[in-house]
Amino acid sequence: MPHGYDTEIAIRVDDVHLALGDDPPLAVLAGVDLEACAGEVTAIIGPSGCGKSTLLDVIAGLVVPDSGSVVTASSGRPVLMPQRDALMPWRTLRDNVAAAAELRGTPRGDAQALADREVARVGLAGFGDHYPHALSGGMRQRGALARTLLAESDIWLLDEPFGALDALTRSEMHRVLMAVREQVAPTIVLVTHEIAEAVAIADSVLVASPGPMRIVSRMRVADAGPDAAHEVLASLRAAGVAA
Amino acid sequence: MTTVPQVEPALPAAAAPRRPRIRWGQVAAAVALPLALVLVWQISAWIMQPREWILPSPATIARTGWDVRERLWHHAQWTMLITVVGFALATVVGCLLAALIARSRVAGLMLYPWIIVSQTIPLVALAPLLVLWMPEFGAMVTLAALISIFPVIVAGVDGLRSTDPELIRAVRTLGASPGWTWWHVRVPAALPRLFTGLRLAAVFAVTGAVVGELVASDRGLGALTRLSAGQFETPVTFAAVVILALIGIAMFLIVAVAEWAALPYLRRGTRPGSR
Ligand SMILES: Nc1ncnc2c1ncn2[C@@H]1O[C@H](COP(=O)(O)OP(=O)(O)O)[C@@H](O)[C@H]1O
Numbered sequence: 001m002p003h004g005y006d007t008e009i010a011i012r013v014d015d016v017h018l019a020l021g022d023d024p025p026l027a028v029l030a031g032v033d034l035e036a037c038a039g040e041v042t043a044i045i046g047p048s049g050c051g052k053s054t055l056l057d058v059i060a061g062l063v064v065p066d067s068g069s070v071v072t073a074s075s076g077r078p079v080l081m082p083q084r085d086a087l088m089p090w091r092t093l094r095d096n097v098a099a100a101a102e103l104r105g106t107p108r109g110d111a112q113a114l115a116d117r118e119v120a121r122v123g124l125a126g127f128g129d130h131y132p133h134a135l136s137g138g139m140r141q142r143g144a145l146a147r148t149l150l151a152e153s154d155i156w157l158l159d160e161p162f163g164a165l166d167a168l169t170r171s172e173m174h175r176v177l178m179a180v181r182e183q184v185a186p187t188i189v190l191v192t193h194e195i196a197e198a199v200a201i202a203d204s205v206l207v208a209s210p211g212p213m214r215i216v217s218r219m220r221v222a223d224a225g226p227d228a229a230h231e232v233l234a235s236l237r238a239a240g241v242a243a
Numbered sequence: 244m245t246t247v248p249q250v251e252p253a254l255p256a257a258a259a260p261r262r263p264r265i266r267w268g269q270v271a272a273a274v275a276l277p278l279a280l281v282l283v284w285q286i287s288a289w290i291m292q293p294r295e296w297i298l299p300s301p302a303t304i305a306r307t308g309w310d311v312r313e314r315l316w317h318h319a320q321w322t323m324l325i326t327v328v329g330f331a332l333a334t335v336v337g338c339l340l341a342a343l344i345a346r347s348r349v350a351g352l353m354l355y356p357w358i359i360v361s362q363t364i365p366l367v368a369l370a371p372l373l374v375l376w377m378p379e380f381g382a383m384v385t386l387a388a389l390i391s392i393f394p395v396i397v398a399g400v401d402g403l404r405s406t407d408p409e410l411i412r413a414v415r416t417l418g419a420s421p422g423w424t425w426w427h428v429r430v431p432a433a434l435p436r437l438f439t440g441l442r443l444a445a446v447f448a449v450t451g452a453v454v455g456e457l458v459a460s461d462r463g464l465g466a467l468t469r470l471s472a473g474q475f476e477t478p479v480t481f482a483a484v485v486i487l488a489l490i491g492i493a494m495f496l497i498v499a500v501a502e503w504a505a506l507p508y509l510r511r512g513t514r515p516g517s518r
Pocket residue numbers: 020021022026028047048049050051052053054055211
C-alpha cells in the first residue's frame with residue numbers, strides 16, 4: 001500500500017481518465033488516483049468545476065470511465081448523497097427515506113417502519129409526515145442522511161452535503177454525521193470546498209487540481225496535527241487554487 | 244421494533260398540521276366584481292332602456308333563460324359531453340405524445356415542430372372538413388381535442404424535462420431502475436406543470452366545442468348562439484353565453500380540484516411562508 005497505513009482499502013481508483021460531452025469532448029478526469037481506507041472519512045477538496053462530482057459518479061458506477069479502474073471492497077453499491085434536492089418533494093419525509101428500502105425490495109410496510117427508525121436516529125422523530133417543503137435546509141439534509149443510512153451501503157459518497165447550509169447548521173450536521181458514523185462505520189468519501197470542514201471531519205484529505213482533475217496531494221489529518229488546515233491551504237496554493 | 248440510539252441534538256417535536264377552512268372574505272372578494280358589473284348593467288338598462296334584441300338587461304336574460312330552460316339544457320348537455328370527451332381525449336393523447344417527445348430525441352425532432360405548426364393554422368377552418376369525414380359527434384370532439392391538446396403537450400414535455408438531475412443521480416445510487424426513475428421521479432416531478440397545462444386545456448376544450456358547433460353543427464350551445472342571434476332572440480343568445488362561461492369555470496375548477504387532490508404537497512399551509 002503506497003501510503004503505508006495498515007488499514008484495509010475500501011475504494012481504489014487507479015489512473016482514471018474521462019472526457020465528457022462531444023464536439024469537442026472536455027477532459028474532466030485526467031489520471032485520478034485515490035485510495036480510501038475502510039471505515040474512514042476521506043475528504044476531497046478542490047475548486048468548483050474541477051470534476052469532483054464526476055469522480056463520485058465514476059466511483060458510484062453511474063459513469064464508466066474512458067480508462068483506468070475503480071475497485072470497491074463493498075458488498076453492495078456505494079450510495080450517493082448530493083448537496084441539494086436530495087429528497088423528492090412529493091413524498092413525505094418517511095416515504096423519502098423508505099424509498100431506500102423499497103428499492104432493495106423491502107415490502108412497503110416494512111420499509112416505512114425501517115424509515116421511521118432512521119428518521120428517529122437522525123433526530124427527526126415526529127417529522128415523518130412532513131413534506132420536504134415544510135422542513136428547514138438542515139432538517140432536509142438530516143432526512144437525506146437517514147435515507148443514506150437505510151440504503152445499508154458500506155460506502156457513502158457525500159457530494160458537498162452541507163454546502164448549502166449556514167455555518168451554525170453545518171457544524172450541527174457535522175456532529176450528526178459523526179454520531180451516525182460511530183454507529184454504522186461506513187467508508188465515507190466527502191467532497192467539499194471548505195478546508196475547515198475537511199479537517200474537522202476527515203481522517204485524510206486529498207487536494208484536487210483545477211480541471212482536468214488529478215489528485216495533487218494527500219495528507220493524514222492526525223499526522224499533521226494542529227497544522228492540518230494550514231497544510232491543506234498550502235497544498236491548494238501549490239496547486240494554483242487558493243490565493 | 245428495535246430502538247436505535249438517537250443523535251443529539253434531537254429536534255423539538257413537530258407542530259400539528261393546520262386544518263383547512265373556508266375563507267369567506269376571499270369568497271366575497273372573488274364574487275364582488277362580477278356582481279358589481281351585473282348591477283351596473285341592470286341599472287344602466289333601467290335608465291337607458293335599450294331595445295331588447297340589441298342589449299337585454301340581466302333581468303330579462305335571467306327571465307328568458309328560465310323560460311327556455313329545457314331548450315338550453317338540451318343544448319348544454321351536448322356541449323358538455325363534447326367538452327368533456329374532447330378534453331379527456333386531449334389529456335390522454337397529449338400525455339402520451341409528451342412522454343414520447345420527452346423520452347426520445349428522434350420523436351421530439353419528428354413531432355414537436357409539427358405540433359407547433361399545427362397551432363399556427365386556424366383549427367376552426369377544419370370544422371367543415373371534419374364534419375365531412377366523420378359523424379358530427381366525432382367531428383366536434385376531434386376539434387375540441389385538437390384545440391386543447393397543445394397546452395397538454397407543451398406543459399407535459401416541459402414538466403418531464405424539468406426533473407432535477409441531482410435527484411435522479413441520488414435515486415440511481417439507491418438502485419432505481421430507469422422504469423422506477425420514470426414513474427417515481429420524472430412523472431411526479433412533471434405533474435405540477437402538467438396540471439397548469441390541463442387547466443388551460445379544460446377551458447380551451449369549451450372553446451373548441453363551441454367553435455365547432457358554431458360553424459358546423461345544429462346542436463349545442465355554440466349552435467344555439469348562432470341560431471338564436473339569427474332570429475333576434477338576443478336574450479337566449481346571452482343566456483347561452485352565460486351557461487358557456489359557467490361550463491368553462493366548472494371545467495377549470497374540476498381540474499383545480501383534481502390538482503389539489505393529486506398534489507397534496509403543494510397545498511397552501513404545507514409550505515412555510517405560504518398563506
Ligand atoms: N455531462 C456533461 N457533459 C459535458 N461536460 C460536463 C458534463 N458533466 C460535467 N461536465 C463538466 O465537467 C466539469 C466538472 O464538473 P463537476 O464534476 O460537476 O465539477 P465539481 O463537482 O468539481 O464542481 C465541469 O466543467 C462541467 O462543466
